[in-house]
Amino acid sequence: MSRVTINRWLKRMSRRILVDQVKQSLLRIFAIHRRHYYLMRGSWPRIAEMFYWPTVQMVMWGFMNQYLTQRAEGVYIGAGMLIAAFLLWDVLFRSQLGVSLAFFEEIYSRNLGYLFVSPLRPQELVLSLLSIAVLRTGLGVGVAAWLAIPFYGFSIFDLGWALVAFFCNLIFFGWAIGLAVVSMVMRYGMGAESLAWALVFVFAPITGVYYPISVLPQWLQYISWCLPPTYVFEGLRELIGMHTVNMMFLSYALVLNLVYVAIAAALFLVAFRAARQRGLLLQIGE
Amino acid sequence: MCAKAIEFQDVVKRYEHVTAVAGVSFSIEYGAVAALLGGNGAGKTTLLSMLLGLVTPTQGKINVLGSDMLRQRYQVLPKISFMSPYVELPFRLTVEQNLTFYAQLYGVSRARKMVDRLLAELDLLHVKKRTYGSLSAGQRTRVALAKSLLNSPELLVLDEPTASLDPDTADYMRGYLLNYRNENNATLFMASHNMVEVERMCDQVVILKAGRVADIAAPAALLGKYGRGTLEQVFLDVARHDQPLVKAHE
Numbered sequence: 399m400s401r402v403t404i405n406r407w408l409k410r411m412s413r414r415i416l417v418d419q420v421k422q423s424l425l426r427i428f429a430i431h432r433r434h435y436y437l438m439r440g441s442w443p444r445i446a447e448m449f450y451w452p453t454v455q456m457v458m459w460g461f462m463n464q465y466l467t468q469r470a471e472g473v474y475i476g477a478g479m480l481i482a483a484f485l486l487w488d489v490l491f492r493s494q495l496g497v498s499l500a501f502f503e504e505i506y507s508r509n510l511g512y513l514f515v516s517p518l519r520p521q522e523l524v525l526s527l528l529s530i531a532v533l534r535t536g537l538g539v540g541v542a543a544w545l546a547i548p549f550y551g552f553s554i555f556d557l558g559w560a561l562v563a564f565f566c567n568l569i570f571f572g573w574a575i576g577l578a579v580v581s582m583v584m585r586y587g588m589g590a591e592s593l594a595w596a597l598v599f600v601f602a603p604i605t606g607v608y609y610p611i612s613v614l615p616q617w618l619q620y621i622s623w624c625l626p627p628t629y630v631f632e633g634l635r636e637l638i639g640m641h642t643v644n645m646m647f648l649s650y651a652l653v654l655n656l657v658y659v660a661i662a663a664a665l666f667l668v669a670f671r672a673a674r675q676r677g678l679l680l681q682i683g684e
Numbered sequence: 685m686c687a688k689a690i691e692f693q694d695v696v697k698r699y700e701h702v703t704a705v706a707g708v709s710f711s712i713e714y715g716a717v718a719a720l721l722g723g724n725g726a727g728k729t730t731l732l733s734m735l736l737g738l739v740t741p742t743q744g745k746i747n748v749l750g751s752d753m754l755r756q757r758y759q760v761l762p763k764i765s766f767m768s769p770y771v772e773l774p775f776r777l778t779v780e781q782n783l784t785f786y787a788q789l790y791g792v793s794r795a796r797k798m799v800d801r802l803l804a805e806l807d808l809l810h811v812k813k814r815t816y817g818s819l820s821a822g823q824r825t826r827v828a829l830a831k832s833l834l835n836s837p838e839l840l841v842l843d844e845p846t847a848s849l850d851p852d853t854a855d856y857m858r859g860y861l862l863n864y865r866n867e868n869n870a871t872l873f874m875a876s877h878n879m880v881e882v883e884r885m886c887d888q889v890v891i892l893k894a895g896r897v898a899d900i901a902a903p904a905a906l907l908g909k910y911g912r913g914t915l916e917q918v919f920l921d922v923a924r925h926d927q928p929l930v931k932a933h934e
Contacts, residue, residue: 422791429788433774436781440815503774511771512831515736516789517762677699677730677739680771 426518430526431533434500448534452488452542459484460550478552479638480608485546485554486564486634487607488539490627491598493572496531498579498594505588511680520670524663527580528573535569557634560643564630567648570655571626572598577662581669587682606631626651626658688747689714689839689871690735695744697730697895704730705741706895712888717865717872719882721915722892723923728875729843731892735873736766736841749838762790767832768843769825775817779808779827782816783834790835802830806860821848829857833864840864842874846881854878858885879916889915891922898922 438444463480504510513523547553554561575598582590604618605611605627611619622628629651633644673679690712697705705727712718722728733739734746737757746753751760773782780799787795803809806826811819816827825848832840845861846854862885865872876882882889883903891899891906899906899922903915910918 425791426789429785432788433777433781433785436777436785437774440776440778507774507776508772509774511738511768512766512773512786513789514738515761515764515766516786517758517791518789519758671740674738674740677697677704677733679738680729680733 422517423519423522426516426522427526427529430500430518430523431530434503434530437503448538449541452485452492452538453545455484455488456481456542456546457549460546460552463552464550478546478550478554479635481546481550481552482554482557482634482638483607483631485539485543486568486630487602488542489535489565490568490572490575490601492535492538493531493569494575494579494598495572495594496534497527497573497576498583499534500527500530501580501583502588502591502594505583505682510682514679520667524577524666527576531573531576532569535572557637560633560637560648563643563648564634567626567630567651567655570652570659574655574658574662575601577659577666581662581665584666584669584673584678584682587678601625601627604628606635610635624654626654629654687714688712689716689749690718690873691745691747692731692735693745693747695731695734695741695746697727697734697739698742704895705734707744708892708895708897709744710890710897710900712871712873714871715865715869716887717862717885718874718888718890719886720873720875720890720892721877721879721882721919722898725894726892727895728892730895732841732843732875736764737761762835763837764839764841765832765835765837766841766843767828767845769821769828769845769847770843771828772824773816773827773831776815778813778815779803779819780812782827783830786831787834792834795834798834799830802833806830822850822853825849826853826857829860836868837870838868839871839873842872842876844876844878845874846876846878854881861885879914879919883915891919893922898925 438448459480463478466480504513543554557564576594579590579593579597582593604614604622605625606614606622607627611622611628611632614622629644629647633647633651636642636644636647673682688711692708692710695705695708696703708727708731720728720731730739734741735748735753737753737760740754748760749763753760774785777785780803783799783802784795787799792798803812806829808823808826808830811823816824819827825845829845832842840861842861846857849857858881861872864870872885874886887902889899889901889903889906890897899909901909906915906918907913910921912918912921
């Protein structure tokens with residue numbers, strides 16, 4: 399057998415091994431999806447919770463929007479501006495919550511010991527958490543967005559492809575916050591659980607969800623422009639007010655998100671390694 | 685195939701100011717049933733956790749099924765399994781859902797058939813649609829055992845496998861585990877406080893004391909060496925002796 403033939407055979411074999419590894423990895427990620435699907439299917443309060451808050455808040459911000467557009471003279475509130483802002487804010491909130499809650503479910507059920515001695519790799523666990531967050535957010539906020547059409551005659555889907563870009567950018571930043579929360583919980587235990595509900599709200603006042611960031615003090619604006627959601631919400635106002643999509647804003651948001659998600663993923667892996675060194679993996683719930 | 689299923693080489697684990705494991709070296713042959721004994725704080729949990737890759741040693745080397753557990757952990761994990769009554773399965777999932785989930789996680793081929801077989805063999809068919817959280821302690825232990833056998837492990841690590849079981853179920857479990865070992869030439873490594881169980885099941889006993897191996901031998905050899913009639917008496921002799929009686933050895 400010639401050397402060329404052997405080389406070809408080796409290449410083919412290594413490609414086959416790689417494909418098999420990717421396949422196994424995907425199977426493990428889908429296994430975690432399956433576990434959460436079973437959990438949701440058997441628990442109507444969990445399903446209700448997923449839709450309840452986005453819908454209730456959409457209704458509230460919808461009425462607020464109607465009130466302001468009818469009564470507030472001299473104040474320009476674009477049609478559905480507040481509803482759109484709320485729905486997009488909720489994408490960010492639900493995305494980070496989706497990541498954190500999916501991890502907390504394993505802690506609540508004291509199942510982490512078995513998960514971490516299975517072939518599931520930390521990177522696969524991270525990918526599972528992130529994809530579960532997308533599904534939960536898409537479903538929860540999607541229903542609220544759809545209900546806004548008959549309720550207020552406002553369809554956020556009219557934003558077209560820009561909506562997809564806004565959605566993705568907020569999902570990405572939510573991932574980063576969620577992974578940071580999970581890392582803190584791995585390091586400090588469930589005492590840090592409340593961060594899952596609180597941390598994201600630090601960003602609400604400084605990313606201009608409901609008002610332009612020009613109202614913030616100059617020094618705070620510098621911080622705001624370092625945060626991807628700022629570009630999304632400023633871009634949203636521009637889109638609804640002037641009907642133009644600011645590509646520059648979307649690009650900045652994407653680049654910043656890549657940096658934040660990379661930092662958060664690294665933080666998770668460092669926390670995981672530290673937990674193995676400190677013997678915390680079996681005690682996270684305590 | 686490597687002759688040793690488990691090999692600890694001068695393994696040390698320090699947590700800040702506490703040394704949980706202080707230079708442990710021993711090995712377990714393929715196909716053996718070995719027990720890890722030791723009082724509270726002897727370092728059993730840390731040792732088991734290091735064996736499973738949940739805790740990284742401060743120093744030393746751990747080989748499992750011929751692979752370095754530090755560097756090749758993910759090559760080893762599909763071939764081993766773990767069961768403990770102190771780790772739970774998701775409470776709200778049914779028994780069948782739990783097993784299906786773990787079968788997929790371990791990449792078990794023909795998962796449904798495997799799940800059904802284990803449910804039948806461990807007398808769990810009648811509870812397969814019930815949630816794990818609604819089961820009795822004994823049923824949960826059996827479900828955990830079924831989970832740990834899904835991937836037909838070459839090495840099964842058990843942490844007090846019969847704790848919380850009534851004598852009849854515990855006896856059935858011991859028989860089942862020994863049968864599994866005989867049919868699959870698997871290695872069983874278990875931490876236990878049940879000396880009768882250890883005497884009945886194990887070929888090798890590792891006694892830990894203050895993070896060191898105090899003694900290691902077959903149960904009969906230990907009884908002869910200490911001139912005692914039961915393993916419990918041997919355990920008490922070792923536990924109440926000030927210093928480790930025997931230096932760590934093969």
